[in-house]
Amino acid sequence: MSSPLPPAPVRAAHVRASGVHLSFGGRPVLAGVDLAAAAGDRVAVVGENGRGKTTLLRVLAGHLPVDRGEVRRAGSVGVADQQLLLGAGDTVGALVDLELTAVRGALARLAEAADALADGAPGADDAYAAALAEAEALDAWDADRRVEVSLAALNAVDDRARPLGTLSVGQRHRVRLACLLGAGHPVLLLDEPTNHLDAAGLDHLTERLRAHPGVVVLVSHDRALLTDVATSVVDLDPSSDGRPRYCGGGYPAYVEARRAERARWEALHAEQVAERQRLADDLAAARNRLRDNWRPAKGHGRHTRATRAPGLVRAVHRRQEELTAHVVAVPPPPSRFAMPELPGPGGATLLRAAGVGVAGRLARPVDLALDAGDRLVVTGPNGAGKSTLLTVLAGDLAPDAGTVTRGRSVRVGRLAQESDSPGRRTAVELYEERLARSGVPGPGLGELGLLDGYDGRRPVAELSVGARRRLDLALVLAVRPHVLLLDEPTNHLSAALVDELTDALGSTPAAVVIATHDRQLSRDTGSWPRLAL
Template sequence: MIRVKDLSVSFGGRILFENVNLSFDEGNRYGLIGANGSGKSTFMKILVGDFEQSTGTVTIQPGLRVGVLRQDHYQYDDCRVLDTVLMGHPELWEVMQERERLYSLPEMSEEEGMRVGELESAFADMDGYSAEYFAAELLEGLGIPVEKHNDLMSSMIGGFKLRVLLAQVLFGRPDVLLLDEPTNHLDLDTIRWLESFLLQHKGTMVIISHDRHFLNTVCTHMVDVDYQQISMFAGNYDFFVAASTLAREQLVAENAKNQEKIAELREFVARFSANKSKAKQATSRQKQIDKIEIQEIRPSSRVSPYIKFTSKQPLGKQVVALESIHKSFGDLNVLKDVNLEIHGGEKVAVIGVNGIGKTTLLNTMMGQLDPDGGSVTWGQSAEPTYFTQDHHDTIPRDTTVYEWLRSFDDQADQQTLRSILGRMLFSKDEVHKSTEVLSGGETARLMIAKMLLQQGNVLVLDEPTNHLDLESIDALTQALAAFDGTVIFVSHARQLVTDVANRIIELTPNGVIDFSGTYDEYLEKRESLLGA
């Protein structure tokens, strides 16, 4: 299907990867993973044809249709939502347009009539009669209701435009699917739908994702960009982690054993090379040294932050109570008569479809929005700290990493601040980096650094994993699960919700579902709860 031969990419003196030889075979689903900056996005751009490699070739089997998830929000602004999806099959779309043009003619010539016959045959061969139904089915699966299908793309907000573009690439039923972060801006239900769809799709896929559960569910192979190489492993993400860790440990152990053997042999050679009676043995041992191979162990581009949340003071039973909360924006009622009481030690996942009001709920809870009615009461011992979804509103662009963190505790000494920033992978001079040039991942880690400094006993987080790599998400997940205070969080990362939450609050159009238990337990009972 796809053959990569002797591929190398370098920028100046920096090598991203070199001498890559890979084969992506029919029907397999490959997860493309690697630390931020390792080169996985560059590799995907090479496969797509948007970037030229330094050396080597990429060959896609002739005749195959390739579908690429594009992130251009504005390309289709003048098109209907449904038409944008139909354009995902260019040949069918061309036939549909020409067919429509001919049928709209007041009269047809004989030649045009014959042309219509040809188009009808091609239209039928490409399942044209069921095309609009399939396109609508995709849109609904991705959370875009029927009443929006005839709207212009320009009326859709960014996250929903990306859903339409995802429906577009899926509609074409391509032989090869190249997807860069397809779960971005999707809620948990929609991700579950996408997982199911991709499992039924027959084509070959290459997918970049930071969603561990998604990779484990969908992928048959992992393609890892690290150590200036690209390596392929059979199995899902968890298998890859176990296998790659074991392989590296074995390599380190083998090198250590060989280095110990070399040291012993060199000692013998040094002692007896001048001794005539043992000169032959010394020469033999020198030859043994020359044959022992020490494998090169390149430094990994993966680094994990060290996250351990602690609190300044114990947390009592009463954390926060919301009573009869109402919140509207114009004619849109977002929160209606919400009543919740959250207690010490609970790990609460707030879930629901995009736009249902999850962020509004957290902002109201944290006092960043005033409710139109009702009250929010925090327990006396509660000290909440907040990871907001919109980092730009939280972190000004005219300061440095160090100064911004220090603004939350001007009594903290330099060593404490540098230690926290170091744990969040801001080392040495990076602490003086301007906040204006921070990447999404760096900004998210800086927000976590603030929470570590404040040592609140209630952690409130709104989509904390959006810009984090897999290593950082794993570190955050473990830290939240181990925290002995209360956690209230919104997330579309299934693994985070599964591993951390012991209470699920789902916002629905018909009200709030409040379930005490894990997310897996909630899914088992969800249908009956929704119908209640």
């Protein structure tokens, strides 16, 4: 949604947040965040799901007040968040007009100022100069053409009369992103803009962001985009001292710095925990000596017992004081993703598709066979039928042509591209129900390292988009599938989790099929066979 703030020259665009604190329901979401960006800066905001990345963008846009701290910005702001305000009955044209509100307003004010100047109205010269500067800052005359270029490059619907309700979620988001790229806002705040883009769309987005003369603040799981675009990184993940981290060397430098800091953090925490355990063991040993070993051998007198006891008591007190004084000052590092052990029975084909097709959605017949340990990446532009194929393989959609056969007792797990509608049940309740229904033993939700205890106990409707995506992954893994079908698995997941998930997928004995446009994931799975649709 476009901000009503008046435009400013691109060279004057800036965004600054100082000491920002924000809590929801008494739970801190942002704590001491500092961010500064001027024209030409492209700041990546990263962190695990639920750490406040989307919240920070809303704060920078002026949509959320802060509890403490200060936020300043100059220049009109274009915001691409993960929600669309318009309804199914609105049209593509209405969405374009909404996102070009600042452009339409600037041209209207320029026309009014020109009329006033022609009429010789007092102060008309200054008003016209201000209106002209506003329109020039947005390059307002060329905005519609830029939108059309981006609509074509992003493979987005350009029929202005088309109702939004007839478009997929991905199509609606591509239309809105094209509008923002064409609107000329000096400040762009983008939340997961690569979702629903194919290779051509990703290339266009990268080119436009690199060429943007103003400010870009970007939240994205797309590691390739962050590498190609970001000039600096703000990391909202918990750190050893509890404060967000800033890295000014671009994304590759940030990744290296994060890896080194994580290693130091883990080593210091382990060292302090080990020292505490040593002190606890010393105290236990001293207590045992006081209880059992201070008594002299039979036949020794009362005097010997009396002189030995005080020394042992003092030793116990001293060790107790040492243990009490020892504080584990370094908090435990965040948990890592732990892939459950998936089955990989050999000797028989797990799943086979023969001549599979779906009218209007998967036109080209597909043949494939999956054995335990097989890997496959499904590629193709938007609309080629990648999601449809995975839905058919999972048994959730009957093909119009061809057949799909599965081995006896073969379990298939499919991660859909979008989450189901959230409800009021908690993540733990849904996971445990799925586990019980599967009839196979599996790890508890907390053991996967995907959701912390707080999110696990909250109603799913209250979770962030990223946290719901983590829950979706957990629900798929709960059945311990023999075949794992993953549709855009990196969507809404943090870069760190994606790295951990990628490593786990490479080593699991289950068969794995991935449909993705994620360029870094495609590179990381470069040795896997490809199926191009």
